[in-house]
Amino acid sequence: MNTYIVRGKKIHVEIFGDRSLPAVLFLHGGPGESCYEFVYHQSNRFSDQFQLVAIDQRGVCRSEGLSETEPFGLQDLVEDCEDLRKQLGINRWAVIGHSFGGYLALLYASVYPNAITNVVFECPTFDFAWTAKSLLRRAASVFLELGIETKSEECLNLATSNLSSEHLFDSYLRLGEELGEHKEDIYRVNADTSIDYSAYTDEEWEAFDDRTDIHLERLREEGRIFQSIVSLLPSLSVPSLLVIGDADPVTCDKHVEAYNQMANGHKVVMNNCGHTPHAECPDVYYRIVSAFLLQGEWRFVEMGNGAYTYFNKDVSK
Template sequence: MWRDMEPDEVVEVTIAGGHKVVAYSFGSGPEVVFCLNGGPGLPCDYLRDSHSCLVDQGFRVVAFDQLGTGRSDRPTDTALWTIGRYVEETEAVRQALGLGAVHLVGQSWGGWLAIEYALTHPHAVKTLILENTAADLPHLARELDRLRGALGSETVAMMLAHEADGSIDHPEYQAAVTLLNYRHVCRLQEWPAPLKRSLDDWNMGPYGTMQGPNEFLYIGNLKDWDRTADLHRITVPVLITVGLHDEITPACAARMKAGMPQAELHVFPNSSHMPFYEEPHLFYPILTNFLERHRS
């Protein structure tokens, strides 16, 4: 089960352009779980603190604050906010820490990054763990429209009107987004402290450039990203996890599973986007079982 833990090591890594990113390492040994958190623009707290407990099973766990977040540098050049540059950054961190081939965890946006990384650096990935994510963002956009539709036609019309005239900061629009967040991002009444820490320090620069203004409107430079046709190239064992009520829906997860030859899929019935917090008693046995089966 997750708990707050202090890292055994905090490492500063210099990446292309001379920027600094900060990595956190827990435990030791050759079996490394390398975590890529969601956002974009979120510090890694929520994913780092929900996966560092894997040290109890003898794994080393590494996470890092992606450029623009947390304790890493926060440049403002929007040209930096591309998935290709983040792939290069991820590889720079892996090499700087001497991690070898890793069990790569990607959650939400981190899953898109993990897929892109696995296709670019297949030698570096021992297994791939895709949590609450998708490989086809145009398909995800259609799924998000379906979730929005469940709010009712009047609410949908209101949201579309505010999006059309650029007034998405209006209280009624924000109220609809808040309701969607509690239905499809985290269904707990009280959100866990690591999640709140990440959300309270959200850098909207990368997020707005790459994704859009909120979780339910994709208009950034990733809106057309689709790796479905390339998934067959990922031949390592893959674990896909998703909440039944996830904003990145089970349909997105099923599409990924169909594309990868060694993928298995687990759906958590009472979770949305954070099963490690919402149903930890179900989530951790599945995750640890997968990792144990694929130790070297």
């Protein structure tokens, strides 16, 4: 684990694997989550064949917190990626973006295409309104299962409204919190995704959460995250792979339809999986992603046991 000064700010960076191996940058979701979970489940797998670089984004978790007065916005997260690449002496690298990290990965690839070899979008969002409506529909189902019909109806009404991305996002955050411990039911199919958080004390995790809240609030205030970037997909010049769980509520059907129009895009749907394939089905996830990254272009690879489904051109067993 290391701290790098990236454009004047301390950024938490973890590097695994030999530096002679192909480099891969992991971008976590949120906004305001952490690379902790991905590293926990995938670092040992990736380090055999890749140089994995995972970061807590600017102002998040173990990275230096944001002050109330310093300039900060979405573009800072893009520029941090490029600055770090140069500091590490990496010519080009692949990027894996999970959830909001997929949004960020698409932005990064559109601004700095020559820095990137290929992109893996893991359960991404490219449009916060689409995602918020899908999450609200899933939340409605969870509320209904709990017998809270009024909240279920509220979610469904919001999901069919023409409210702004920001309003829908904020409404989902509020209603999701009202689910308490059942909020995870929205995202996960496989409950056995245990993770050891004992590397830090409860007090440290509370401090990390406070930084996350500030990070998210600053991005909300700027408002750029509420702009759809679906229109950037056709301009993506490098090979890409969309990996989603069949029960993922974040990458809704509209996202998939938009992605399917890409000439250089490939898709894998993992069965019996929710929003975190890297944690819910870690072995199969790694086999799929590593096969794509190492070959540079997608070819069908038999992974066994029927734990996934391919949707790709010219695929045959």
